[in-house]
Amino acid sequence: MSTAEEQFPPLDLRLTEENPEDLYEYAPCGYCSCLPDGTLVKINQTLLGWLGYAREELVARRCFQDLLTIGGRLHYEIHCVPLLMLQGQVRELSYQLRLQSGGTLPVLMNATMLYDAHAQPLVVRITLFDIxxxxxxxxxxxxxxxxxxxxxxxxxxxxxxxxxxxxxxxxxxxxxxxxxxxxxxxxxxxxxxxxxxxxxxxxxxxxxxxxxxxxxxxxxxxxxxxxxxxxxxxxxxxxxxxxxxVPVEAIELLPFTEEIIRGLEQPLYEPSADFILDFAAVPTLRLSRPGLHSVLYNLLSNAVKYAHPSRRPRVEVRTTLVEGTPVLSVRDNGRGIDLQRHGQELFQLFRRFHPEVVGSGMGLYLVNRLVNQAGGYLEVDSVVGEGTTFRIYFPS
The missing domain is CATH 1.10.287 (Helix Hairpins)
Structure with a gap:
């Protein structure tokens, strides 16, 4: 005995003893046979159960087309019967059966025409599926x-x-x-x-x-x-x-930022600030040069201008990648902003949050507008008395 044969149990011969009549009567679909004029001559129990009729009420007493709705009957007589005569079969025609209860049942019909020894139509075998x-x-x-x-x-x-x-x-x-x-x-x-x-x-x-x-x-x-x-x-x-x-261009951030910082070294800003620059994650950005210059200049000058009076200004400028998006951040240790109080008006025109420091209230408005124009957006974290961090998310 081969290995493949050993994998299967012996066949139970009782499974081959199915009664063909039972297979017909209780099939999972409806079966019926009718004469070429539609007179029913045979019908299985499954179809009888669907319709709600007894066998003697239909066989030799009713036509198949009587089981259909009015529209279905017209279609069967005008379309289906000529097709059966012409090609001997039809496939997957949709009809509605009329039930004894008054309801309807949607079915899909296949039909085959059988012929006698003289090639004359003898009987139509119909199979119906409940859909x-x-x-x-x-x-x-x-x-x-x-x-x-x-x-x-x-x-x-x-x-x-x-x-x-x-x-x-x-x-x-x-x-x-x-x-x-x-x-x-x-x-x-x-x-x-x-x-x-x-x-x-x-x-x-x-x-x-x-x-x-x-x-x-x-x-x-x-x-x-x-x-x-x-x-x-x-x-x-x-x-x-x-x-x-102005067209966009690839701008090397380190020399670009150093040039801006040199422009900030004025006697107005005392004491002088410490700048920490780290652009290793994203060394270059593709932006318009005037726009990036204005954004960085305003953020860096604000970081120094609003320095805390009791400590030396420290400004960190870095780039990072967040899920593939370049982010430029400017962090200071200055006076900070009360975001709970002023967060909604942070980027509005002429809004100032430290009246003791000279300013016009236009810097952050301009920064936000330029960043939005470049397709990016701003996030701000700030703690009063500790400092502020601006993060600019640029389109990748």
Whole structure:
């Protein structure tokens, strides 16, 4: 005996003793036979059970087409019977059986025509499969498809609305930029004239009031602050327009950042700061040079400007890769920002969180705008009295 034969148990011969009549009567599908005109001559118990009829109620008394709905009967007589006569068989035609209870049962029909010795049609053998679950599944698919199409239409309408809103916002932003640029440009000359006239007034006029000196100083500071704000507004719009025309390039961060730091070494910043630079993870970034310069300059100058008065400023500038995304971080040990109180307005225009330090409140607004324009986004961690960390996620 071979190894393959040893793997299987001996065949139980009782399994071969099935009654052919039982196989026909209780098959998992419906069987029936009818004459060419449709008169039923044989029907199995499975089909009788589906229909709810006794055998004597159907055999030799009813036609097969009587078991179908009106639409199904028309289709059977007009379409199915001619096909049977022409090609001798039909496959997978869908019908609804009419049950004695008044309900219907969806079935899939296969039929074969048998002929006598003279090639005349003798009998039609029909096999029927219950497709109730299949029909329910198809209906569920159709329902899901309809819902998906409805959701797609809703999404399409929402996208159209978002596109319209986006175009509207772009237009409004462009109009605001034009307004800011025009207004700041038109105000700059009068403000400069006022400052010049006031300088001449201080040089030539005599004030006898003992409080005049303080008032003159306050007025002078206000004029200079106004002129500085106007110039910075003009710079914001000009830089925005320049970046739209400047191509991106691969920028080596170490020499680029060192050059910015050298520009910060002014007597204004005391004591001088310690800078720690680490760009090993991402040595270069592909960005527009003016945009990156403005972002780094504002973050580094703020790190030094808002240094804690009791310790030497320490600024760490690093790059890392987070799930393939380049991240540039600037961390300081300065005064910190109360994010619970000011987090929502951190990047808004003219917002200042340390009034004791001179500033215009435009630096972080400009940084956020430039980062968004480059396709990135900002994250901020800060603890009051300990320092602040800005992390810029750039598109990879």
């Amino acid at each position: 109730t679950e299949r029909r329910l599944y198809e209906q569920e698919l159709l329902r899901a498809k309809a819902e998906a199409e409805d959701q797609r239409e809703q999404l399409g309408r929402a996208n159209e609305q978002l596109t319209s809103k986006n175009e509207q916002l772009i237009r409004i932003n462009a109009e605001l930029d034009n307004f800011v640029y025009t207004a700041s440009h038109d105000l700059k000359q009068p403000a400069s004239n006022m400052l010049g006239l006031f300088e001449e007034l201080k040089r030539t006029a005599t004030f006898n009031d003992p409080e005049a000196a303080g008032m003159v100083n306050m007025f002078d500071n206000s004029l200079r602050q106004m002129l500085s704000t106007i110039e910075e507004l003009t710079e914001v719009v000009q830089l925005q327009r320049q970046l739209e025309q």
